[in-house]
Amino acid sequence: MYKYDEIDRAVLDARTAEFREQVQARLSGALSEDEFKPLRLMNGVYLQLHAYMLRVAIPYGVLSSEQLRSLAYVARTYDRGYGHFTTRQNIQYNWPALVDIPDALDHLAGVQMHAIQTSGNTIRNTTTDPFAGAAADEIADPRPWCELIRQWSTTHPEFTWLPRKFKIAVTGSPADRAAIGVHDIGLRLVKNDAGETGFEVHVGGGQGRTPIVAKIIRDFLPQRELLAYLTSILRVYNLAGRRDNLYKARIKILVDAMAPDEFRDAVEAEYDASRGRALTLPVEEIERVSSHFAPPAEGEPLTDIPTGTAFARWRAVNVKPHKVKNRAVVVIPLKAPGATPGDASAEQMDLIADLADRYALSEIRVSKEQNLVLPHADKAALGDLFRALDGAGLATPNHGRASDIVACPGLDYCNLANARSIPIAQAISTGLHEAGLDDATGDLTIKISGCINACGHHHVANIGLLGVDKAGEEVYQLTLGGVGDGQAAIGKILGPGLSADDAVTAVIACVRVYAEQAQPQESFTQTLNRLGTDPFKEAVYGA
Amino acid sequence: MALDALRRIEPQAVELPGDAAPADAEAAIKGADRVVIRFPTFKDGRGFSLAALLRRSGYEGELRAAGPLLPDQVDDLLRMGFDAVDIERPDGPARNRNTGGAPYIYQPDPGAVTARPTALQIRALAARKATAEALAKELDGATPEAILCRAAQVYGGRMAMLSSFGAEAALGLALVAEIASDTPILFLDTGMHFPQTLSYRDRLVKHLGLTNLHILKPDEAELRNEDPDNRLYDRDGVACCDLRKVRPLGRALDPFDALITGRKRYHGGQRGDIAAVEFDGERVKINPFAFLSPQDVADRYKALDLPRHPLAEDGYASIGCWPCTAPADEPGSRDGRWAGQDRDECGIFDPARAERAKRAGAIRLI
């Protein structure tokens, strides 16, 4: 993984010191709250219901064991012993005091971590495939490009005061485990006829109040032109994006209002005017960054196979193929029955860091499904890994299955939320377990958002729940048929809103319809398309 | 002082709202030498992009940012091309931030007058220098074929050859045609070449089957302004080279990181100790013929059975533009170039630029 050089280090130190000064200026009154708020947001500090929340960036979801231990330290020292991994591959702490945050950031800076641009109307942390560099189906490793984007977007002088937040996702695999279709910019690594690697550029996707799938504005962008082209897209957006209405300020609204062709023409014109040597990626720098992401050495074959069905089931569901011989991708779901999706205790983080050191080349990933991943596990150690994870309650065999539920923090923590998400997720996962349904289907996505900002990604869930406030009560809208990875699709509302209890029952009923009526190997959307919504409506609302 | 006089000496000043459309803004500031962009709020970032576009459009006058801005934004505003920032903040205590800017920058300064190197460039140049030095050691005394083969491995796709199609050019072109035939060949058409050179160029291109010839011409507007009578060479030879060679080449070199030259040590002057591969502070020079003797060159011509430049028969050993080239006494010598002028290089290979090479330090990992 990428290691900072003295330049990265100096930039981070300067930014960390600057934020300490900004906090001091707020405490002394030299900055008003109106002025401080955007400054703290662009350094990841929110004010939530009960306390400040600090969102720490995990660049493209990649962590070293040392970094994970530091995250555990921050959880123990400045939080209540927990961290919450998010759908954008970051981590949030729910209880730090403002006065302590500069110290926490100093500690994190020591392991090359920070909270820069994890909020605010800025370019946010770039996200990618949690299996990047390991996935057997990969065309090219997206991580070097994510790192180059990370540096380019960090403290960008022109794009720090955008109309609205801006999210970029990169995938190197046709399976697209980064959901590039619902990002402001989605980049797909592709090869052209000459065999050169470049990017297919998607723009204007997003969830939130107006869910839209991104449009392709360029079929092939030479890789060295990446930053010049991104700069052009951002410049067109910065100048023309709406600033009069918060809900119409994302780039997807601009692309839609201009029409994709006209938007593309504006970007291409700006690109022609601004491209040149200063914005062209030097080959040496691509090579330097790429050298940090060399493939792992081969592992050893698996000989120690634990007896019993538990290991076999865990291996079948949570272990994925690796491109290197005798290595395996091991998913660690933070989704035990009744657990809070994405939460990990400091002890769990320390344990996973130790296991990564012992069995998996000291590397960990965070997935947008709010799970952790050991991307380079040694196959020979799968038995030991299983036993250690199982002993800590971290071997629930449900990666990608119905009970691998995604949920935002919701009204229990979040200042923006209209309804709670976590208790709904807990009740669904417990209910699925009790009904014997958590093992009854193939891959199935259930996602819950506590407000229309859609941090829980409910729009792209096979079964989605959106919490709304209806005359002071929490009500949930059920959507079906959304898809995030691959060919993105937005789910459609099935019927009238439901109370919390009814929403839980309804989701379980929909899982049952799928479990009972799906043909072999049929995905949820295939079943839905074949059957239509009637059987689901009937199961949820009665005849 | 009379009001009339004041008006005349007061600079033309224009104030633009921070949300002005770029096309309107560019039209509004025509003829101005002082422009103020007024930001409606500190959260409205349009003025940052606007400043960059005004600078790109050629505006070189004073550019000020005004409005309820934050001290925290000053560094970025300066990077976007503003010269000064007027922070209008009636409420709240004054707060100064004197950071002197970030120690390094990840993005090219979009509008600043003097461009600082980015982190990417600093690192890339350090790496380029290290690679070039290693190659120079590896290829010391090597044959032209060995040098170009190795260079093509390392620099393929971002390497070009500059050729004057002069007396000794055919050797280099033949070598490129043999080893890396898709290499772009850059020819500076100064407008001052001997007609023999142009016809020789076309003959050679055909003979060798070169397919990637780039003809670089001086900018027409610059020609009209700086050399309307085509006699600049008489008044200022250095300026003429700058107009007709250095600037067109600078523009054309943009995509390339390595250049193949025809330079040889026996040319003498600053070329007496050139290496097979050299770093000039930004690009790499590949000198496949560095170690050949005049006899080697003659032998190679004979072996290849190549046409020779028509003027070489007339005693011209090194051939450039007609006003600045005379016959020389020694074969292979550059004595006939800029004869009577106090220089022996046109500026393309000026070693002063290599000063920057020394400043490209190694980057430590932490």
Place this chain on the structure above:
Amino acid sequence: MKTITANRLTDGRVVYLTPEKSWTEDADQAVRLEDDATDAALETALRDVLTVVGPYPIEIDADRDGFAPAGRKHVRETIRLTGPSAGSTKLGGAHV
């Protein structure tokens, strides 16, 4: 009936305005305001920029002796009062 709530600047904790115009974490000590007295109290609170962030009025149940959020935002204010009802760091849990 209303009171004024905010988050404390230094640590973000939930606080309520007291009759003495100071701030407390103990909701039972929160000032109980008739609706027509709310604006004046809020104005005072808004000036306290070095102690709290974002003060705003909330509805409370006038018929109960103890402190009980009421009105349209009662779920949210009850969660603010008693802490998260779920999640790994919930304390007592809210009763809503």
